Amino acid sequence: MDPALFIAIAVIFTTLFITVRYAAECYIRPFRRCRSCHGKGRKPNRIGRGTHECRRCRATGLRLRIGRHLWNHFRALHRDATR
Known part of the structure; x- marks a missing residue:
């Protein structure tokens, strides 16, 4: 097998x-922690010492x-287009 072909296949599979x-x-856990407030x-x-939301x-x-x-978004587009 050609090394260039092997690298291309490895990149595609990765x-x-x-x-x-x-x-x-995204399907299992649709939410992630907010980066702003950790x-x-x-x-x-x-x-001061207080906090805000x-x-x-x-x-x-x-x-x-x-x-x-x-x-x-795409699911809503599909739903609206197929009604």
């Missing part, structure tokens, strides 16, 4: 594996994954 794994992750739902104030996650500590957001 990319396919990563894509399928991310799709499964999943706590609250952020410290800049001045995180605006990005609306104080839940969770955000919808990008892949799940796209899945929901």
Whole structure:
């Protein structure tokens, strides 16, 4: 087997594996921790010692994954087009 062909096949299978794994992750766990508040739902104030609710996650500590957001969008498009 040609080394270039072997490398090309390895890259294709690796990319396919990563894509399928991310799709499964979006299906099993559609939410991830908010990066802004680190999943706590609250952020410290800049001045003083208090905290305030995180605006990005609306104080839940969770955000919808990008892949799940796209899945929901395309599913809604399909549902609306087939009615």
